[in-house]
Amino acid sequence: MSIAQNIAEITAKIATDKVKLVAVTKNNDVPSMLEALAAGITAVGENRVQEMLAKHPMIQATGKSPEWHLIGHLQTNKVRQAVPVADLIHSVDSEHLAVEIDKVAAKLGKRQDILIQVNIADEESKFGTDSGQALPLAKIISQLEHIRLCGLMTIAPYSENPETVRPVFKELYQLYAELKNLNLANTDIQWLSMGMTNDYMVAIEEGANLVRIGTGIFGSRQ
C-alpha cells in the first residue's frame, strides 16, 4: 500500500479528530515525508537531533511547515541545536535536561513545549523517569519560565500481542490525570503521547491523544 493509503487507513481506525497522529519519519527520506504531508499529516516525529536538523530546511524549502516533534532521547549537549527547531520535545526525563532546555529557550526568547517521558515498565530502556519521579519532576519543571509542560509520554515494551501492554497505558493515564489535577502554574497539560504502530489502538482506548506511528505509515525501516 502507498503512504497515502496507509495514512487513510490509520486515520479511519483512529476515527476521531481528538487524537493527533505524529508520523515518525526517522530513517525515511524527504520525498516520503512530502508524500505523507500531501496526504494530510501535520506533525512529524524524529528521534535524532542530527536527522531532524538535516531534514528541517529541506522540508521548509518546499513551503511545508509541519510541527516537528523530537521523540528520541535528548542529550544535554544537543539541546542548543534541538530547541530552535522542535515544536514539542517528548523525551524530557531529568531536571538537568529541563534546566538546559530552559536556558537555551530563554536565549532564543522561546517558550519550549515539552512532555515528561515516563518509563512505566520497560526495564531495558535507560530513558524516562520512574513513575514515582514523574510528578515531583513536573513540579520542578513548572518553575522554569521558558518551558511549558504539556503532558506525558511513554514507550511501551514491544509485544506481539498489544493487550499485554494495556496496563502500561492505564498506568500512564492515571499519572496524567493526577498531573492535570495538580493544576500546576505555567503548565498546559493536554497531551498524552503513547501508542506506536503495534499498539496504538490499545493506547487510544486507554486515553492516548498523541500517537507516534512510523512503520505503519512508511513500511519497515532500512
Ligand SMILES: *Cc1c(COP(=O)(O)O)cnc(C)c1O
Ligand atoms: C521509532 C519510534 C516510534 C515509531 O515506531 P513504529 O513502531 O515504527 O510505529 C514511536 N516512538 C518513538 C519514541 C520511536 O523512537
